[in-house]
Amino acid sequence: MSFVTxxxxxxxxxxxxxxxxxxxxxxxxxxxxxxPGLMKDLKDLLTELESNDEAKVVVxxxxxxxxxxxxxxxxxxxxxxxxxPGTTGYAAWVDIxxxxxxxxxxxxxxxxxxxxxxxSEFVLATDIRFASAEKAILxxxxxxxxxxxxxGATARLSGLVGRARTFEIMLGGEDFxxxxxxxxxxxNRAIPDAQFESFVDxxxxxxxxxxxxxxxxxxxxxxxxxxPADEVFPRQSDAFWDAASRPEFQSINAQLxxxxxxxxxxxxxxxGAEMGRTFPETSTTD
Numbered sequence: 708m709s710f711v712t713x714x715x716x717x718x719x720x721x722x723x724x725x726x727x728x729x730x731x732x733x734x735x736x737x738x739x740x741x742x743p744g745l746m747k748d749l750k751d752l753l754t755e756l757e758s759n760d761e762a763k764v765v766v767x768x769x770x771x772x773x774x775x776x777x778x779x780x781x782x783x784x785x786x787x788x789x790x791x792p793g794t795t796g797y798a799a800w801v802d803i804x805x806x807x808x809x810x811x812x813x814x815x816x817x818x819x820x821x822x823x824x825x826x827s828e829f830v831l832a833t834d835i836r837f838a839s840a841e842k843a844i845l846x847x848x849x850x851x852x853x854x855x856x857x858x859g860a861t862a863r864l865s866g867l868v869g870r871a872r873t874f875e876i877m878l879g880g881e882d883f884x885x886x887x888x889x890x891x892x893x894x895n896r897a898i899p900d901a902q903f904e905s906f907v908d909x910x911x912x913x914x915x916x917x918x919x920x921x922x923x924x925x926x927x928x929x930x931x932x933x934x935p936a937d938e939v940f941p942r943q944s945d946a947f948w949d950a951a952s953r954p955e956f957q958s959i960n961a962q963l964x965x966x967x968x969x970x971x972x973x974x975x976x977x978x979g980a981e982m983g984r985t986f987p988e989t990s991t992t993d
Contacts, residue, residue, distance in 0.1 A: 710755050714751045714752070714754075714755055716748040716751065716752065717744055717748065718733070718734055718735040718744050718745040718748050719731055719732065719733065719734065719745070719748040719749070719752060720732040720734050720770065721752065724912070724915075725915065726761040726762070727761060727762065727763040727764065727915040727916070727919070728763065728764050728766075728911055728912060728915040729756075729762055729764070729765045729766070729812075730765075730766045730768065731752065731765060731766070731767050731768075732767075732768050732769060732770050733745070733767070733768070733769045733770065733771075733775065733776060734769075734770040734771075736771065737771075737774075737969075737970055737971045738771070738773075738774040738777040738821075738969060738970065738971055738975050739769060739771055739774045739775065739776050739777050739820075739826070740776075740777050740778060740779070740780040740781075740782075740969050741776055741777075741778065741779050741780055741800075741825045741826065741829070742779075742780030742782075742783040742788070743780075743783055743784075743787040743788040743791070746788045746791060746799055746800065746803060747788075747791050749803050749807075750791055750792070750793060750799075750802070750803060753803065753806045753807065753810070756810055756812055757806070757810065757811075759812075760919075761919075762812045763812055763813060763914065763915045763917070763919050763922055764812060764813045764814075764815065764911050764914050764915040765810070765812050765813070765814050765815070766815045766817055766907060766911050767814065767815065767816050767817065767829075767830075767833065768817040768819065768907075769819065769820055771820060772819050772820055772842060773820050773821065773842070773971070773976070774820045774821045774971075774975070775816075775818050775819065775820040775821055775822040775826055775830075775843070776821075776822050776825065776826030776829055776830075777821055777823060777824075777826060777969065777975060778823045778824030778825055778826055778848075778978075779800070779824055779825040779857075780969070781960055781964075781968065781969065782964070782969060785799075785948070785951075788800070793806075794806060795937070797937075797940060797941050797944070798857075798941065798944040798945075798948075800825060800828075800857065800858050800944065801857075801858060801859065801940045801941060801943075801944045804828060804829065804832040804858055804859060804940070805832075805937050805940060807829070807832045807833065808832045808833075808930075808934055809930070809934075811919075811922075811923045811926065812922075813834050813835070813914055813922055813926065814832075814833040814834045814835070815833060815834065815835045815836075815837065815907065815910070815911055816829070816830035816833045816835070816836045816837070816894075817837055817903070817904075817907045818830055818836060818837065818838045818839065818843040818845070818885070818894065819838075819839040819842045819843060819900070819903060820839075820842055820843065820844070821843075821844040821845075821975070821976070821978075822843070822844070822845050823844070823845065823846045823847070823848055823882070823978060823979070824846075824847060824848060824849060824856070825857075825858055827845050827846060827847050827860060828847075828856065828858030828859060828860050828863070829858075830845070830894075831859075831860060831863040831864065831867070832858075832859070832863065834926070835895055836893070836894035836895050837894065837895055837896060837898060837903070837906070837907050837910070838885035838888055838889060838894040838896070838897045838898070839885055839897070839898065839899075839900040839903045840884075840885045840886050840889075840897040840898060840899050840900060841885070841899070841900040842885070842900050842903075843884065843885035843888065843894070843897065844882050844883070844884060844885075844979075845882070845883050845885075845888050845893055845894070846876070846880065846881060846882040846883055846978075846979045847860050847864075847876055847877055847880065848880040848881075848978055848979055848982045849877075849880070849947065850877060850878060850879075850880040850982075851880045851959065851982030851983065851985065852950070852951075852956050852959050852960065852982075853950055853953065853955040853956050853959065853987060854946075854947050854950035854951060854956055855877075855943060855946045855947055855950065856877065856943065856947065857943055857944045857946065857947025857948065858940070858943070858944070858947075859935065859939070859940045859943055860877065861873060861877055861943065862935035862939050862940070862943070863935065864876060864877070864893070865935075866933055866935065867892045867893065868891045868892045868893055869892075872891050872892075876891075876893070880979065880982050880983070881979045881980070881983075882977075882978075882979030882980070885897035885898075954987070955987035956987075958987040958988045959985055959986070959987055962985055962988070963978075963981070963985060966981075
């Protein structure tokens with residue numbers, strides 16, 4: 708498989724079933740957090756796809772069947788990611804998600820494992836989301852960190868699940884299994900895990916055989932009516948990073964790391980529930 712640029716990912720596995728059908732696998736043990744390394748790989752991948760005239764479908768899956776994308780790397784220096792080049796002029800994560808949502812290729816999230824926070828924001832920025840009924844977990848837990856989601860989850864969810872259910876998801880900060888996520892419209896459908904891979908492969912293969920011009924045209928017309936305006940995302944990113952600098956956020960972050968955050972532990976597997984039992988040790992008068 709050849710690339711236009713010197714693309715040598717370290718936390719992605721990129722393979723082609725055919726020139727039209729790509730499979731991109733997240734591989735950042737132990738729980739697939741989204742840090743500077745993975746973000747660099749994603750930016751480079753987007754550059755490849757933006758300049759590729761043959762790719763029709765890209766399936767994103769995970770090498771870890773327990774964790775799809777756990778969440779943003781809360782241990783990494785954010786300035787490393789912000790120094791990565793982008794094309795939109797937006798903050799690093801927003802740059803990735805906006806470019807992902809505007810790719811000409813059809814993007815499919817094959818969610819088999821946990822996708823919370825920024826992981827949930829990633830799948831929301833793809834065109835189609837298929838979830839394993841037994842293994843998929845989605846959620847936006849930022850409220851428990853005393854923050855708003857920074858990658859546009861409120862804007863994207865509102866168009867998918869409606870106003871009231873967006874409030875339920877964002878204000879509760881709880882986990883949604885694949886079946887309930889499908890009922891809400893958070894994902895397209897939940898598929899029994901035993902049939903999950905074969906279903907995704909069959910659907911992606913089918914779509915990859917259609918005329919690329921028609922696929923691009925369908926995406927353009929649908930995007931015209933369904934994609935939020937790009938300009939809404941920088942304000943949400945700024946709000947998240949403002950919150951991340953506050954003592955309340957830092958207190959919760961420290962408590963969770965002391966209990967095993969970003970490791971394959973009970974806290975990561977049950978973060979939606981654990982957020983409801985974790986509170987800042989520092990109070991504010993704001």
